[in-house]
Amino acid sequence: MQTTELSQIRSVISANRRFDLLFAVAGFLALMVGVLAFVALFSEMVGNGIERINPDFFMNFPSRRAGNAGILSAWVGSLLVMLVTAVSAIPLGIAAGVYLEEYAPKNIMTDLIEINVTNLAGVPSIVYGLLALGVFVYAFGFGQSILSAGLTLGLLILPVVIVSTREALRAIPVHIREGAYGVGATQWEVVSDHLVPYATPGIMTGVIIGMSRAIGETAPIITIGALTFIAFLPPAPISDVAPFISFEWLKSGFTVMPIQMFNWTSRPEEAFQQNAAAAGLILVLMTLMMNGVAIWLRYRLRKSISW
Numbered sequence: 001m002q003t004t005e006l007s008q009i010r011s012v013i014s015a016n017r018r019f020d021l022l023f024a025v026a027g028f029l030a031l032m033v034g035v036l037a038f039v040a041l042f043s044e045m046v047g048n049g050i051e052r053i054n055p056d057f058f059m060n061f062p063s064r065r066a067g068n069a070g071i072l073s074a075w076v077g078s079l080l081v082m083l084v085t086a087v088s089a090i091p092l093g094i095a096a097g098v099y100l101e102e103y104a105p106k107n108i109m110t111d112l113i114e115i116n117v118t119n120l121a122g123v124p125s126i127v128y129g130l131l132a133l134g135v136f137v138y139a140f141g142f143g144q145s146i147l148s149a150g151l152t153l154g155l156l157i158l159p160v161v162i163v164s165t166r167e168a169l170r171a172i173p174v175h176i177r178e179g180a181y182g183v184g185a186t187q188w189e190v191v192s193d194h195l196v197p198y199a200t201p202g203i204m205t206g207v208i209i210g211m212s213r214a215i216g217e218t219a220p221i222i223t224i225g226a227l228t229f230i231a232f233l234p235p236a237p238i239s240d241v242a243p244f245i246s247f248e249w250l251k252s253g254f255t256v257m258p259i260q261m262f263n264w265t266s267r268p269e270e271a272f273q274q275n276a277a278a279a280g281l282i283l284v285l286m287t288l289m290m291n292g293v294a295i296w297l298r299y300r301l302r303k304s305i306s307w
Helices: 003-052 053-061 072-103 106-121 125-139 146-170 174-182 186-217 219-221 256-267 272-306
Strands: none
Touching: 003 256, 003 272, 072 106, 072 146, 072 186, 072 256, 072 272, 106 146, 125 146, 125 219, 125 256, 146 186, 174 186, 186 219, 219 256, 256 272
16 A cells, blocks of 8 residues: 555656656746847847947937948937936835835725736837827927926836835835834834835836836837937036036937937938947947846845845
C-alpha cells in the first residue's frame, strides 16, 4: 500500500515538474519574441541612422536639405514638455494615490472613482488629445503651446502614477502601520514618515513608466496642434531682468521628437529616412537613460530602507 502511494506521489511530482519546465520554456520563448523584435528594430535604426549622429545634428534646426537638418528644436521641445508633464502629473498623482489608499472613506463614490481611474489608464491617447483640445487649447485659452502639451501628457500618465502609488502603499507590511500607530503616531505622521518613504521605490517605477510612455506619444500632441516644422527655440526660462525667471516659454509653439520623426518619414528622400532613424535612435536612448536613472534611484532607495 505504501509503495503504491509513494509511486503515485512520485508520478504527481514528476508531472508537475514537467509542467513547470514547459511553462518556463513557453515564458522564455515569449520573452525572446519581444526582445528579438526590439533588437532587430534597434539594430536597423543603428545601421540607418548612426552616420547622421554628430554635434551638428543636435545643434541644427530642421531644414529642407536633409544634410543640414537637425533636431535642436525637437529635443529642446521634448525636454520642456516633459518638464511640464512631470511637474503637473507626479505630485498630483502621488497625492491622489495616497488619499485614495489611506484617507478616502470606503463607499460607493470611492469605488466609482477607483474603477474610473483604473479604466483611464487604458484609454487611447487620442482621447486625451481631443479632451485637451477642447479644454486647454480653447476653453482655458492656453493655445497650441508647451503648457497645453505638458498638461495633456500629464493627464495621460496621471492614472498610471495613481495606480502605481496605491499598489506601492499596499505592498508595505501591515506591521509598519501597526507599529507606528502603537507608539502614538498620527495618521499624517504614519503616512509621511513611514508609508511614503517605504513606498517611494514602487512609486518611482510607475512614474518612470508613465514618463517613458509620454515622451514617445504622438497622437495627442498632433491633436492639440504641435508644429511639424519649427526653426526657432522657445524663450529662455531664465532672463536678465528681475525676478530672473521667465514663464514665456510656456506659451511658445513647439515640436517634439516623435513629431519631427513623423515629418521626416513622410518624405520620400532616403536622406530624410536616415534622419528619422537617427532621431528614433536618440529617442530610444533617452528613454533607456530615463529608465536607467530610475532603476538606479530605486536600488539606492531600497538599500536605504530597513524593514
